[in-house]
Amino acid sequence: MKKVFLPIEAIEAKIDDLPVVQRVLVLALTVLALAAAFYYFKYDPQSKRIRQLRTSIQNEETRLATLKKYAAESEKLAQEVEKAQEEFAAMLKLLPHQREIPALLETVSQIGAQEGLENLLFQPLPEILHEFHATIPVRLDLVGRYHQLGLFLDKISRLGRIIQVDSMALKRRSDSSLQVSCNFSTYRFLEEHERKKPEPKKK
Structure with missing residues (x-):
């Protein structure tokens, strides 16, 4: 088609x-x-x-x-x-590391001597362990004048480390000097291996 x-x-x-x-x-x-x-x-x-x-x-x-x-x-x-x-x-x-603690304590002792304080006793006590840090208590007995003690406390407060005075007792001696019985604490950071591991949960 x-x-x-x-x-x-x-x-x-x-x-x-x-x-x-x-x-x-x-x-x-x-x-x-x-x-x-x-x-x-x-x-x-x-x-x-x-x-x-x-x-x-x-x-x-x-x-x-x-x-x-x-x-x-x-x-x-x-x-x-x-x-x-x-x-x-x-x-x-x-919080200083453990290796720095002896030098820190020596510095505190030297500051006391520089201010004319007589060091009768400087005794670090056993550490108290916490989760991440340890408290290091120290017993310190000094003899000196009131203003020497004030300068000593002022200088250790400026060390750039945590140093806490826990207690202090003053006793006047016969020569008008002061005998100071002082307990203070410093702290250090715990290394990984020193930290307490959490106890496993009981089933």
Whole structure:
């Protein structure tokens, strides 16, 4: 069967011969056909593509916002860790290690001598262990003047280590000097192997 092709002029002539109502109807159908073709072959695919792109952009914006939030939190945590490390290092300076204790106690004794105090007794007592540190009590008996004692206490308070005077008893001697019986404590940081391990929980 042969296909019949009508020239444009013939089609236009046929349309011109139609009544006005039919010509309007043909024009309307032609416009609708072109609009339908435009919608299905051009507008609808582009519209779907635009919706896909908008969804992708929204997802990427959400992902970017989440990553920025994590980055800000990570930076904040890093700053907090750095600050905690600095504070821990500062605390460690106040708590000498075991090898520094003899030198610290010797310094305390030397300060007493420098201020003219006579050292009658300098006796470190057994350590008291805690979870992370040890308390080192010391018994110290001195003889001297009141102002010498004041200078001594002032200087040991500035040593940069924690030294706490627990008790002090003063006794006036016949030569108007003071005999001081003093108990003070210093502290040291426990090494890892010295710390008490927690007892396993009983089942």
